[in-house]
Amino acid sequence: MQAFKSGQVPSTVMDRIAKGFSDDEVKAIAAWYGAQKD
Amino acid sequence: MAAKRTSRRQFLKTAAAGAALLPLPAIAQGAGGRVVIVGGGFGGASCARFIKRIDPRITVTLVEANPTFIACPFSNGVIAGLRDLKAQEFGYDKLAADPVVLQLSPGTAIDPQGRTVTLGNGTRLPYDRLVLSPGIDIRWDGLPGYTEAAAERMPHAWKAGEQTLLLRRQLEAMEDGGTVVMSAPANPFRCPPGPYERASLIAYYLKTKKPKSKLIILDAKDAFSKQRLFQNAWKALYPNLEWVSLSNGGKVTSVDVGAMTLVTDFGRHKADVANVIPPQKAARIAEMAGVADRTGWCPIDPATFESKLQPNVHVVGDASIAGAMPKSAFSANAQAKVCAAAVAKLLAGGSPDEPKLINTCYSLVAPDYGISIVGVYRPADGQIKEVEGSAGVSPLDAPTSTRALEATFANAWFNTITTEVFG
Numbered sequence A: 001m002q003a004f005k006s007g008q009v010p011s012t013v014m015d016r017i018a019k020g021f022s023d024d025e026v027k028a029i030a031a032w033y034g035a036q037k038d
Numbered sequence B: 001m002a003a004k005r006t007s008r009r010q011f012l013k014t015a016a017a018g019a020a021l022l023p024l025p026a027i028a029q030g031a032g033g034r035v036v037i038v039g040g041g042f043g044g045a046s047c048a049r050f051i052k053r054i055d056p057r058i059t060v061t062l063v064e065a066n067p068t069f070i071a072c073p074f075s076n077g078v079i080a081g082l083r084d085l086k087a088q089e090f091g092y093d094k095l096a097a098d099p100v101v102l103q104l105s106p107g108t109a110i111d112p113q114g115r116t117v118t119l120g121n122g123t124r125l126p127y128d129r130l131v132l133s134p135g136i137d138i139r140w141d142g143l144p145g146y147t148e149a150a151a152e153r154m155p156h157a158w159k160a161g162e163q164t165l166l167l168r169r170q171l172e173a174m175e176d177g178g179t180v181v182m183s184a185p186a187n188p189f190r191c192p193p194g195p196y197e198r199a200s201l202i203a204y205y206l207k208t209k210k211p212k213s214k215l216i217i218l219d220a221k222d223a224f225s226k227q228r229l230f231q232n233a234w235k236a237l238y239p240n241l242e243w244v245s246l247s248n249g250g251k252v253t254s255v256d257v258g259a260m261t262l263v264t265d266f267g268r269h270k271a272d273v274a275n276v277i278p279p280q281k282a283a284r285i286a287e288m289a290g291v292a293d294r295t296g297w298c299p300i301d302p303a304t305f306e307s308k309l310q311p312n313v314h315v316v317g318d319a320s321i322a323g324a325m326p327k328s329a330f331s332a333n334a335q336a337k338v339c340a341a342a343v344a345k346l347l348a349g350g351s352p353d354e355p356k357l358i359n360t361c362y363s364l365v366a367p368d369y370g371i372s373i374v375g376v377y378r379p380a381d382g383q384i385k386e387v388e389g390s391a392g393v394s395p396l397d398a399p400t401s402t403r404a405l406e407a408t409f410a411n412a413w414f415n416t417i418t419t420e421v422f423g
Helices: A002-006 A014-018 A023-035 B002-021 B042-054 B075-079 B162-173 B194-209 B227-237 B284-289 B329-347 B400-422
Strands: B034-038 B059-063 B101-103 B107-111 B116-119 B124-126 B129-132 B136-138 B179-184 B214-219 B241-244 B252-256 B261-264 B267-270 B273-276 B280-282 B313-315 B357-366 B369-380 B383-386
Touching: A002 A014, A002 A023, A014 B369, B034 B042, B042 B059, B042 B329, B042 B400, B075 B162, B075 B194, B107 B284, B129 B284, B129 B329, B162 B273, B179 B194, B179 B267, B194 B214, B194 B227, B194 B241, B194 B357, B227 B241, B227 B357, B227 B369, B252 B273, B313 B329, B329 B357, B329 B400, B357 B400, B369 B400
Parallel strands: B034 B059, B034 B129, B059 B101, B129 B313, B179 B214, B179 B273, B214 B241
Antiparallel strands: B107 B116, B116 B124, B136 B280, B252 B261, B261 B267, B357 B369, B369 B383
């Protein structure tokens, strides 16, 4: 998400979406993904 | 098939990631409750599924008049002969297995005080919380001369189905050298970029099948969604497409169906095929429930989508006044998830969390030429507002490979969302 936000990873829509989330929110999303088993 | 399943799982993850920002209600004792949802489109069907996923003890009943849902996104491709209407059709079997209780009958009356919904088949459903996702109705009093009978000669095709096929047949029957006239309404209306995607794909059809023909869009606005992207593409691809803005006399003030003519203050436009996209409002059931205001649309709380006019009634999708969010399938789906979390939490006696919502709208300018607009939203000052710096459209100077990639992603988006909602 941070890489999309900074443009480090090229994208079509993800760069624009990532800019709508704060660093804390990105961390919360990452923590949620990390907790998923499948 | 396997790929589809993976993409669905990925999408559900994303959806649940959104929910991580609005933590799920703790499974409290005695939760449960009865939720009735009216309208089985992207908003209503999504909401039904997500309520069951969040709290399986809640009894969810989905009320929908038609056994088959016909999706509007991508239906412009059907009009242009690029796609079969069958590809737009979805059933409710998978929702029934969730299990969502299906009532395939129209909602005919709502009693917000007694908290009941009455159906065309006579059933009366009591609810603790009601979710309305009824979509739009055409304002048949909004454009002089444009009646339901007129729509059989000048289709709107703004609800997918028979109207979509009618417009397609008319284009197919038109001789090369004919004139297609479209009219686009003032804001707000369903799918802000829709008229311009449709114009693009009709222009594509004309260019490839009937190159001597032309297309005129008469517009009641001076600006529209993804305007520069569309106009740049039109200049490059479709020299026979002409857009007439409000300032240049584009506003259609009446139609003369007998003469196949659209009338503006500046003149009359005779059409061989006319596609009138008329003014709209929230579907009638919203009015019956007392949740529509004088604008014809439904004011809501931006965090819960609960009506500002009737307690215990929520409104999502095109019918709602969702501030900066456009009336799109993606918006309806995002709103439905937020509404589902709020409804589950309220039924469990909790207080809903502050949501964050995403919308993405793809448009096809040609089969291999896609463009997009994106926004991230949150409640602020009692409305849904765009998060600063988040919104934006595709770059104006992108190479054709980017346009082709976005066309591919547009198709993938349709498969993903319809699988999430109906699959």
